[in-house]
Structure formats: structure tokens, C-alpha cells
Amino acid sequence: MVGRQKIPADAIAEHTRLAEEIRSHNRAYYQEDTPVVSDAEYDALFQRLIALEEQYPALKTSTSPTMTVGATPASGFAKVEHRIPMLSLANAFSDDEVTEFFDRIRRFLGLPLTAEFAVVAEPKIDGLSASLRYENGRFTQGATRGDGSEGEDITRNLTTLKSIPGEIEGAPTVLEVRGEIYMTRSDFLALNTKQAKAAGKIFANPRNAAAGSVRQLDPQITANRPLQFFAYSWGELSSPISDTHWGALAQLRKWKFNVNPLARRCSSASEALQFYRDIQQRRADLPYDIDGVVYKVDRLDWQERLGFVSRAPRWALAHKFPAEQAETLLEKITIQVGRTGALTPVANLLPVSVGGVTVSRATLHNEDEISRKDVREGDRVIIQRAGDVIPQIVSVLLDKRPRGAQPFIFPDHCPVCGSHAIREEGEVVRRCTGGLICPAQVVERLRHFVSRAAFDIEGMGEKSIQAFFDEGILRSPADLFTLEKRNADAPIPLQIQEGWGEVSARKLFAAIEARRTISLERFIYALGIRQIGQATARLLAKHYGSLVALRAAVEAAQDMESDAYRELTAIDQIGPSVATDLVAFFAEPHNREILDDLGQEIHVEDFVSRQTGNSPMAGKTLVFTGTLSLMTRDEAKARAEILGAKVAGSVSKKTDYVVVGADAGSKVKKAAELGVKILTEKEWLELIKSV
Numbered sequence: 001m002v003g004r005q006k007i008p009a010d011a012i013a014e015h016t017r018l019a020e021e022i023r024s025h026n027r028a029y030y031q032e033d034t035p036v037v038s039d040a041e042y043d044a045l046f047q048r049l050i051a052l053e054e055q056y057p058a059l060k061t062s063t064s065p066t067m068t069v070g071a072t073p074a075s076g077f078a079k080v081e082h083r084i085p086m087l088s089l090a091n092a093f094s095d096d097e098v099t100e101f102f103d104r105i106r107r108f109l110g111l112p113l114t115a116e117f118a119v120v121a122e123p124k125i126d127g128l129s130a131s132l133r134y135e136n137g138r139f140t141q142g143a144t145r146g147d148g149s150e151g152e153d154i155t156r157n158l159t160t161l162k163s164i165p166g167e168i169e170g171a172p173t174v175l176e177v178r179g180e181i182y183m184t185r186s187d188f189l190a191l192n193t194k195q196a197k198a199a200g201k202i203f204a205n206p207r208n209a210a211a212g213s214v215r216q217l218d219p220q221i222t223a224n225r226p227l228q229f230f231a232y233s234w235g236e237l238s239s240p241i242s243d244t245h246w247g248a249l250a251q252l253r254k255w256k257f258n259v260n261p262l263a264r265r266c267s268s269a270s271e272a273l274q275f276y277r278d279i280q281q282r283r284a285d286l287p288y289d290i291d292g293v294v295y296k297v298d299r300l301d302w303q304e305r306l307g308f309v310s311r312a313p314r315w316a317l318a319h320k321f322p323a324e325q326a327e328t329l330l331e332k333i334t335i336q337v338g339r340t341g342a343l344t345p346v347a348n349l350l351p352v353s354v355g356g357v358t359v360s361r362a363t364l365h366n367e368d369e370i371s372r373k374d375v376r377e378g379d380r381v382i383i384q385r386a387g388d389v390i391p392q393i394v395s396v397l398l399d400k401r402p403r404g405a406q407p408f409i410f411p412d413h414c415p416v417c418g419s420h421a422i423r424e425e426g427e428v429v430r431r432c433t434g435g436l437i438c439p440a441q442v443v444e445r446l447r448h449f450v451s452r453a454a455f456d457i458e459g460m461g462e463k464s465i466q467a468f469f470d471e472g473i474l475r476s477p478a479d480l481f482t483l484e485k486r487n488a489d490a491p492i493p494l495q496i497q498e499g500w501g502e503v504s505a506r507k508l509f510a511a512i513e514a515r516r517t518i519s520l521e522r523f524i525y526a527l528g529i530r531q532i533g534q535a536t537a538r539l540l541a542k543h544y545g546s547l548v549a550l551r552a553a554v555e556a557a558q559d560m561e562s563d564a565y566r567e568l569t570a571i572d573q574i575g576p577s578v579a580t581d582l583v584a585f586f587a588e589p590h591n592r593e594i595l596d597d598l599g600q601e602i603h604v605e606d607f608v609s610r611q612t613g614n615s616p617m618a619g620k621t622l623v624f625t626g627t628l629s630l631m632t633r634d635e636a637k638a639r640a641e642i643l644g645a646k647v648a649g650s651v652s653k654k655t656d657y658v659v660v661g662a663d664a665g666s667k668v669k670k671a672a673e674l675g676v677k678i679l680t681e682k683e684w685l686e687l688i689k690s691v
């Protein structure tokens with residue numbers, strides 16, 4: 001037992017004074033961008049504060065700068081890890097897709113194909129999601145969704161929202177309430193009027209206004225913005241709050257959260273579709289923007305069994321409203337060169353408002369799309385946008401085509417570096433062959449490398465990258481990590497970018513420094529390999545565990561007859577096409593050089609699965625055979641995978657367990673021959689029960 005320590009009054013006074021002083025320096029540095037002391041002076045104050053708190057731990061309260069500042073060097077917001085990830089939703093645009101969603105659930109759970117089951121249907125609010133953590137009934141932390149695994153700490157900003165209770169009675173010890181922060185349309189219009197008068201930022205739509213208001217470093221600004229919150233979900237809970245989603249919403253209401261009053265429990269798919277049509281009718285009259293309806297399986301035990309695929313739950317679906325359309329003039333077609341050299345035609349439009357957002361550019365996808373639609377400069381076109389997707393051209397109004405409009409001739413040279421642009425057989429995309437001599441490709445790769453889901457280096461935007469590149473300061477990813485040192489030797493010209501100064505440089509260096517350690521999945525994604533998005537990067541990280549193992553395996557997989565190639569293509573969702581791109585990337589000498597250079601600068605952490613840590617299935621290979629009686633094959637496979645197992649189709653020496661159902665055949669025999677452990681379905685469930 002540690003007895004209560006008596007703290008001398010002068011220590012308390014010194015602590016208070018130091019904390020105050022540090023806070024004021026923080027404000028000057030982070031919020032006003034005008035530091036008043038040198039780094040060394042600041043560090044000395046901070047070290048003294050740490051020493052005092054080490055001597056008298058009771059001084060280290062949650063509001064001490066040692067608890068709040070350490071992690072906020074670059075962005076001004078500390079990072080918060082979501083112990084339960086904040087997921088996104090799968091989308092549906094038609095009734096058929098909704099019916100298929102219901103069928104898929106029946107198949108997964110092994111329900112009769114005609115069985116009806118209840119879902120809760122809710123309007124899909126067009127705002128930004130947030131997670132609110134309560135400990136012992138007190139609001140302790142608010143976080144943005146971020147990339148789903150890690151968000152930003154916006155606690156102080158959220159305490160200013162009236163619709164977020166500061167304290168709740170009778171809550172579990174740990175309760176994370178999740179929902180949407182939004183602004184009503186009328187509040188948004190009033191805010192813009194106010195902003196215009198004060199020559200402040202004008203927001204494009206209520207969602208941007210809400211997001212911009214939440215991400216304010218000064219909570220006072222947030223406090224003056226009319227933000228609201230609807231609760232519709234939850235994260236970590238120390239004890240269950242209900243056994244149905246509908247019951248949970250009722251509980252949240254009792255705790256004084258706003259729950260959308262339009263939410264309805266529907267007992268069948270047709271009732272859910274009827275709800276969608278009703279809401280669509282009422283959409284324009286609602287005081288806030290919605291972009292569809294969300295359906296959620298009501299029974300929480302079923303939600304648990306259904307689990308997730310990639311980043312979305314199997315038990316929920318977003319049924320989106322059809323895209324909004326408008327007519328405008330296509331002024332010019334330009335060509336953009338992407339990270340992998342793809343030439344993408346872009347339609348530059350006479351700006352037009354579509355569903356409240358001003359659109360001035362739309363994608364034309366590729367040259368086939370241009371010829372298929374016969375899109376020409378000078379045409380009147382119908383464009384549409386849906387949610388966050390890039391606006392698209394739906395059709396050309398041929399009767400309005402100006403005389404003399406010429407068919408668009410797609411370039412066969414890269415507009416940036418002049419290299420040949422070729423289209424390989426069977427491909428729709430034309431690509432610049434310049435590789436890394438093409439500045440556009442290099443810049444795009446760097447942009448991807450620092451982007452949010454990759455290294456997430458704040459302060460390194462599109463413009464800075466271009467400016468650093470043009471100055472010759474930044475050519476390859478590893479250059480980022482030597483920037484500060486090089487700056488000490490030969491200072492980077494500060495006029496490099498408009499508005500850039502010493503403070504921005506310091507912030508940038510701190511942001512880069514904070515990313516010297518990175519998770520394997522983010523690192524793989526950051527490399528920007530063709531077809532390797534976040535989900536695939538995670539699969540690879542999970543499968544190979546470390547960068548060394550991944551590199552060795554992919555290099556060995558150059559030989560398509562090798563075990564390494566077979567292992568790679570046996571990973572779920574990695575087919576020969578993805579494998580080819582991956583192998584090609586690691587075979588390219590320049591890329592190997594990039595990896596080696598980065599190896600000198602950063603540390604890539606091995607993959608650690610959050611869910612599988614102590615599961616008896618982690619890293620094991622399983623084969624299911626025969627007819628299972630307690631769950632469907634899909635469900636069994638999904639459960640095994642969640643626990644970190646690999647599910648294979650055939651038995652080999654590498655198999656750890658074969659789980660047998662009724663009428664199993666040759667696989668059991670083979671398992672017995674190879675000495676592989678055989679389990680009944682019950683035994684398997686027993687084994688994983690404790691997890």
C-alpha cells in the first residue's frame with residue numbers, strides 16, 4: 001500500500017505556476033503560431049514539471065501538461081487509439097442489393113431462406129462520427145474517427161456541445177457512445193452569413209462546417225458553433241447495455257443522448273424498404289442533411305456472430321439515396337498523372353452547385369469512357385455526385401453540342417514528362433512509361449506516402465510536397481527523415497512556400513519525427529504499390545508479420561513455381577494480378593533502394609493483432625470439412641479468422657487442426673495419415689470458448 005503522500009505547499013505552488021506557464025507557451029506555439037521562448041527554455045520548464053511530478057505523483061493529474069501535451073506536437077490534437085475500431089458501412093444503391101443483404105445474413109446464420117428478422121432502420125446523418133468515452137459515468141474523452149483505428153482527441157471541443165451529457169447516471173464503468181456530429185441546415189446558413197461578415201472561412205456544406213468546427217484548436221471557437229450530436233452506436237463497454245440494438249437506443253435516450261426520433265424497428269426486409277421510401281420523401285423537410293438510411297440487425301447476439309468483413313460489419317448496411325445531378329458546361333479536358341503513372345482525364349467544368357456542393361471538376365475515368373460517351377470540350381453535360389465520391393459525367397446533351405466541337409484526342413505521351421504513354425493489352429488505363437523520371441509520379445508517390453492512412457505526416461500537404469520537390473529537397477521518401485538534419489546543415493529556404501516559416505518548419509519536423517516508428521500495415525500501404533489498398537496491406541501484414549518476412553517472401557515469389565508464390569496467392573483476396581504487382585514492386589531496383597534507405601531511418605513494427613493476442617487459434621492453419629451443425633461454414637471460417645487462424649481448403653503437413661462435421665470424407669483420412677489433430681465441431685468450439 002502506498003500511503004497518502006504529504007505534498008509541501010511550495011511544491012504545489014511551483015507546480016501550478018509551471019503548469020500555467022507551459023500552457024501559455026503551448027497556446028502561443030500551437031494555436032497562435034508565435035512561440036515566445038526558445039525550445040531550450042521550454043524544455044527546461046517541462047523537465048522541471050516532470051521532476052516535480054516524479055517526486056509527488058499526486059500532482060500528475062489528467063489536466064497536467066505532461067499528460068496532455070506530450071503527444072500533441074504536430075497536429076495540435078493528440079492521437080487516440082480506438083480499442084474497438086470505428087468502422088465504416090457497406091453501401092447499397094438498389095432494393096436488390098438490400099434484399100441480397102438480408103439473404104446473405106440468412107445464409108451466414110443458417111436461417112431458413114424465408115425467415116424474416118428484425119432490423120433497426122435509421123436515417124444516415126451526413127456529419128462526422130465521434131466516439132465519446134465515459135468512465136464511471138463521467139465524460140473523459142472524445143475522439144474523431146480518424147482512420148478507424150486511431151482518431152484525434154477532441155475532448156475539450158466536445159465538452160462545449162450541449163447535446164453531449166457531461167455526466168450520466170447508472171452507466172457501466174466504461175461506456176463509449178458513438179454517433180454523428182452534425183449541423184442543421186439553418187444553423188449552417190447562419191454561420192456562413194456570420195463568417196462572411198467577419199471575412200472568415202465560408203463552408204461548402206453543413207458537413208464541412210461541422211468538421212471544421214470540431215477541428216478547432218481553440219475550444220472557444222467550437223463552443224460558438226451550433227453543433228449537435230445523434231447517438232447511434234457504441235464502442236467499448238464494461239458490461240452490455242442491452243441485447244438488442246433497439247433496446248440500446250432506448251437506453252441511450254434514457255441517459256439523455258439525442259437519438260434520432262425517426263429510427264424504427266422493422267420486422268422484415270419489405271418494412272425496411274418502406275421506411276427507406278418514407279424517409280426519402282421527407283428528406284427535404286428534415287432540418288439536417290442525410291444521405292441514406294442505415295439498417296442494423298436488431299439482435300446483438302446475431303451482430304456478434306455476423307462480425308465484420310474488412311472495415312465494415314456484416315450486420316449493417318447503408319442504403320444510399322440516388323446521386324444528385326446537375327447540368328453544366330464542360331470547358332476543358334485535362335490529363336492528370338497518378339502515382340502509378342495512370343493518365344486520368346479530368347473534365348474541368350463551369351462551377352455548378354450539386355446538392356449544396358460546388359463542383360468544378362469531374363472524373364472521366366479513362367480514354368474508353370471518353371469515346372463511349374463521346375465527351376467533347378464545349379459540351380453541355382449532366383454531372384452527378386454521391387456522398388464523397390468524385391463527381392462523374394453521366395451523359396452529354398448532344399442536342400446542345402456547339403457546332404465544330406471536336407472529338408477529344410487522348411495523348412500518347414505523358415503531359416508532364418513527355419515519355420511515351422502506353423496501354424497494355426487488356427488494360428483500360430494508359431500509363432506514362434517514365435517511372436521515376438516522371439516528376440508527376442514521384443510527387444504523387446510522395447503525397448501518398450505522407451497521406452493520412454499512410455505515414456500521416458501533418459503539415460506536409462500537396463503544396464509543400466510540390467515545393468520541396470521543385471527545390472530538390474525531397475525526392476524519395478527517406479529524404480523526409482533526413483530533412484531536419486539537412487536543414488541544420490543548410491537551412492531550407494523559408495520562402496519555399498507561401499506562408500511557410502520557422503514555426504511551420506518546426507512543426508513539420510516534429511510531425512516527421514513522431515512517425516519514425518510505424519505499423520507494418522501502414523508501411524505497406526504507404527509504399528503505394530498498385531492494387532495494394534489499406535485492406536490488402538493489412539492482410540499482408542497479418543499474414544507475414546514482419547517487413548523482413550514479407551520482403552523475403554515476395555522476393556522469393558518472383559518464381560511462380562515456388563512455394564512462396566503459392567503461399568502468397570493462397571492468401572484470401574490476393575489473386576495472381578495483385579501478386580504480380582507486388583512482386584514487380586519488390587523486384588524493381590529503385591524500390592529496393594527506397595526500402596533500404598528507409599530502413600536506415602525508421603522502425604517498422606511487426607504486426608500485432610489486437611484481437612488475436614492470446615487466442616489458441618492465432619497463427620494456426622485450420623481446415624473445415626463435412627457439414628457443420630452448429631453454424632454455417634461461412635460463420636465458422638469468419639470466427640476462426642477473427643481469432644487469427646488461417647482457413648485452408650486442403651489438408652497438408654502445415655495444417656494444425658481439421659474440424660470435422662457430418663459426412664466428412666477424404667480430408668479426415670488424410671489428416672489421420674499426416675498426424676494432424678482432428679477435432680469435432682463441439683471440441684473446436686470448446687477450445688475457442690474462453691476467448
Ligand code: IVH
Nearest residue numbers: 087088089122123124125128129180232294
Ligand atoms: S453505424 C459499425 N448509423 O456513416 C457501424 N453510421 O458510411 C458504424 N453514419 O462512419 C456506423 N448515420 O459516420 C451508423 N445512423 C447511423 C449513421 C452512421 C451516419 C455515418 C458514420 C459512419 C458512416 C459510414
